[in-house]
Amino acid sequence: xxxxxxxxxxxxxxxxxxxxxxxxxxxxxxxxxxxxxxxxxxxxxxxxxxxxxxxxxxxxxxxxxxxxxxxxxxxxxxxxxxxxxxxxxxxxxxxxxxxxxxxxxxxxxxxxxxxxxxxxxxxxxxxxxxxxxxxxxxxxxxxxxxxxxxxxxxxxxxxxxxxxxxxxxxxxxxxxxxxxxxxxxxxxxxxxxxxxxxxxxxxxxxxxxxxxxxxxxxxxxxxxxxxxxxxxxxxxxxxxxxxxxxxxxxxxxxxxxxxxxxxxxxxxxxxxxxxxxxxxxxxxxxxxxxxxxxxxxxxxxxxxxxxxxxxxxxxxxxxxxxxxxxxxxxx
Amino acid sequence: xxxxxxxxxxxxxxxxxxxxxxxxxxxxxxxxxxxxxxxxxxxxxxxxxxxxxxxxxxxxxxxxxxxxxxxxxxxxxxxxxxxxxxxxxxxxxxxxxxxxxxxxxxxxxxxxxxxxxxxxxxxxxxxxxxxxxxxxxxxxxxxxxxxxxxxxxxxxxxxxxxxxxxxxxxxxxxxxxxxxxxxxxxxxxxxxxxxxxxxxxxxxxxxxxxxxxxxxxxxxxxxxxxxxxxxxxxxxxxxxxxxxxxxxxx
Numbered sequence: 001x002x003x004x005x006x007x008x009x010x011x012x013x014x015x016x017x018x019x020x021x022x023x024x025x026x027x028x029x030x031x032x033x034x035x036x037x038x039x040x041x042x043x044x045x046x047x048x049x050x051x052x053x054x055x056x057x058x059x060x061x062x063x064x065x066x067x068x069x070x071x072x073x074x075x076x077x078x079x080x081x082x083x084x085x086x087x088x089x090x091x092x093x094x095x096x097x098x099x100x101x102x103x104x105x106x107x108x109x110x111x112x113x114x115x116x117x118x119x120x121x122x123x124x125x126x127x128x129x130x131x132x133x134x135x136x137x138x139x140x141x142x143x144x145x146x147x148x149x150x151x152x153x154x155x156x157x158x159x160x161x162x163x164x165x166x167x168x169x170x171x172x173x174x175x176x177x178x179x180x181x182x183x184x185x186x187x188x189x190x191x192x193x194x195x196x197x198x199x200x201x202x203x204x205x206x207x208x209x210x211x212x213x214x215x216x217x218x219x220x221x222x223x224x225x226x227x228x229x230x231x232x233x234x235x236x237x238x239x240x241x242x243x244x245x246x247x248x249x250x251x252x253x254x255x256x257x258x259x260x261x262x263x264x265x266x267x268x269x270x271x272x273x274x275x276x277x278x279x280x281x282x283x284x285x286x287x288x289x290x291x292x293x294x295x296x297x298x299x300x301x302x303x304x305x306x307x308x309x310x311x312x313x314x315x316x317x318x319x320x321x322x323x324x325x326x327x328x329x330x331x
Numbered sequence: 332x333x334x335x336x337x338x339x340x341x342x343x344x345x346x347x348x349x350x351x352x353x354x355x356x357x358x359x360x361x362x363x364x365x366x367x368x369x370x371x372x373x374x375x376x377x378x379x380x381x382x383x384x385x386x387x388x389x390x391x392x393x394x395x396x397x398x399x400x401x402x403x404x405x406x407x408x409x410x411x412x413x414x415x416x417x418x419x420x421x422x423x424x425x426x427x428x429x430x431x432x433x434x435x436x437x438x439x440x441x442x443x444x445x446x447x448x449x450x451x452x453x454x455x456x457x458x459x460x461x462x463x464x465x466x467x468x469x470x471x472x473x474x475x476x477x478x479x480x481x482x483x484x485x486x487x488x489x490x491x492x493x494x495x496x497x498x499x500x501x502x503x504x505x506x507x508x509x510x511x512x513x514x515x516x517x518x519x520x521x522x523x524x525x526x527x528x529x530x531x532x533x534x535x536x537x538x539x540x541x542x543x544x545x546x547x548x549x550x551x552x553x554x555x556x557x558x559x560x561x562x563x564x565x566x567x568x569x570x571x572x573x574x575x576x577x578x579x580x581x
Contacts, residue, residue: 183433183442190430193419200379200413201482202405202434 018166022159029275031158037271038165039226043244044251044263045172046219051249052257053179054212055192056102059116060123061220061248066239067097067126068221069228073142074135083144083153086225094221095214097126102213106206111195120245127240141235144228153229161230168226169264172219176260188212192258220248243288250291254298256305265306269294332357332486332517333378333409338387340370340377347373349541350387355486355534360508360518362528364552365538366562371521372414374538375488379411380404391486406434408485412478412492414521416471418463424450425459427474431481446481453477453507468495472504480511487511489520493527501527529553537561 018038022031043065050056071093072086081089105118130136148154155161179185187208190198199205228234247270255266273294274287302308333355340348347370355361363371377384380401389396396404419427428446429439436442450456453473458466463474472492479487489508493501505527512518522528528535528549535552537545539561545552552558560568 181439183437183439186426186430186433186439186442189422189426190419193421194417196381197413197417197419197478198430199401200381200405200411200417201431201478202402202410203430204400204402 015170022162028158031162033271033275035158035162035165035230036275037268038162038169039223039230040247040251040267040270041264042165042169042172042226043220043223043248044255044267045169045176046216046223047248048252048257048259048263049176049179049219050212050216052252052259052262053176053185053192054188054209056209056213057112057116057249058119058245059242059249060119060121060245061216062240062242062245063101063119063123063126064094064097064217064220065224065227065244065248066123066130066236067217067224068094069224069234069239070130070136070142071221072225073144073228073234077142077144078135082151083229084151086153086229087222090221090225091218092221094224095218097221098213098215098217099210101217102210106209120242123240123242123245127236130240131236136236139236141233141238142228144232146232154232161226165226168222173260173264175215175219180260184208184211250295252305254295254305256307259305259307262305262307269306332359332392333519334388334390335374335378336388336390338374338377338389339385340373340382341385342373346541348377348384348538351538351541351543352387353536353543353546355517355519357485357517358512358515359533360512360520360531361534361536362532363519363521363536363538364523364525364528369538369561370541371538372490373541375411375490375521379409379488381411405482405484408483409488410479410482410484410486411488412475412490414490414494416468416475418466418471418474420464421462423460423462424455424466424470424474427463428455428477428481431478434482449477449481452510453480454503469497469500472496476504476507476511480516484516486517486519489518489522491521491523493522493524505531 021034024030043061046064047058047061050061051058068090072083072090075081075085075089076083101119101122105115110118131139136142146154148156150160179188187198187203190201190203191205191208195205224239227239251266251270252263253266254269255264256262270291273290277287277290298306335351335353338348338351339346351374353361353363363374365371373382376382378389380396380399380403384397387397391404391407391409394407396407419430422430425443425446428449429442432442432445432449436445447456447459450459453476455470455473455477458470463471466474472495476489476492493504496504501524508518508520508531520531532549535547535549536543537552537555537558544557544561545555547555556568556572559571
């Protein structure tokens, strides 16, 4: 994958661009665009480290997102904690949900598409539960009262939200980079490629898969916390809806699943498509139609995602190198 | 090193492995041979923990390993390769071997250095960056061996690492297996390439219809009537043992 071999200066350059971006305009539209793009990059990365890096494809990643959203909102609204506590609480709750779902599924030996389906089922179960119990506010959802102070995790200037989600995205990318370069990440890649071989080489497949699902769940959970503080309202269909699961996996797959920057690339594209169509056409949901079309085109021509555009160039160069190598060997 | 006693594995109504016993002493190369479908791979998989066995005992280094998970057995030092190669297809050769090496080293630098060393040993130093999916059959077989070797095993179970190789490649891999043994790794192998079995093994077990029908040094086994019968049928066995001494191999 090209990006983890990028020199650190390029990572830095990207970061600088991201920091400058919100100051290029005072328009709420532009800043909101940046927040959404980074938000999708962040929750997309959550899906990516489980689905792309470890091959544990989930159709119900929104389960962790929703658990995080409800956990943070409940400790704030029902137990009176400062909303900043929502960040660690949602991380823990998301991790616990990831642990719980994956222990049950992997104990039962569910793999591949069966695992994808069981996660979808869990997300639906969580949606129905949150719809029917009291502490979540049931179908009415929960409204977080507006009170714009930094101590209250609310900001008059949307740029503050931008920098919070930027920091979270940087952390998620750092996790992805660490996975690319660590023993844990190498083991996950082995599990993704061939579980039997991984076991034969002494890898505890069960526990490694649970660990990555917990980490992935924690990231999605924090995404849920950010979402509730940004929009100040959650209800079961919003935070446990299938569409969010789909968006999480789409941004990774369009950008390039299993790559460090895939989710970011896909997320920027998703945000672009949805904002542009929303401003040009009044038809609701048209952005998803367009996005679906894009997905079909990308799967047809770049099955490994947009990142492939960069890699193709690289492979050509690598090809030149390896074709030169045997001659050296013969001499 | 390895002691298997009365191992039985039943699939439905089929006794795939029936009361098989074998022993591998440290530092040896021992072969398991037998006609197609005899149950060799099943026996291997049962020893390595991939199948739950119905009866019998398996001891590795004096420790009972029946019921342990595959990865626990691998960590005790017994690592198997697969007859049908199972590479991590999208990973490079180096990354494939490094997965094994990470069992010994936690740091990426050390694991990669060790993987390079192993690659050199098995003659793959020139293809480190190639994706495993682009390897030839011979390359994949070597990769299976390299990955297992990189874990730092005490006992290697090699399942037909020579199948599909050309004569030159077989000569190379025989030398490789010898050098692995000489470096202190005990080897139990399944093989169909008879001249390789004969020249490599110190001891041979013959499996037929799930049962060990003969065992001994290579020269004892080739002249064994039951072995010839298992491979070639009764008529041939009568003929060959009748005219016996001149006959070279089964």
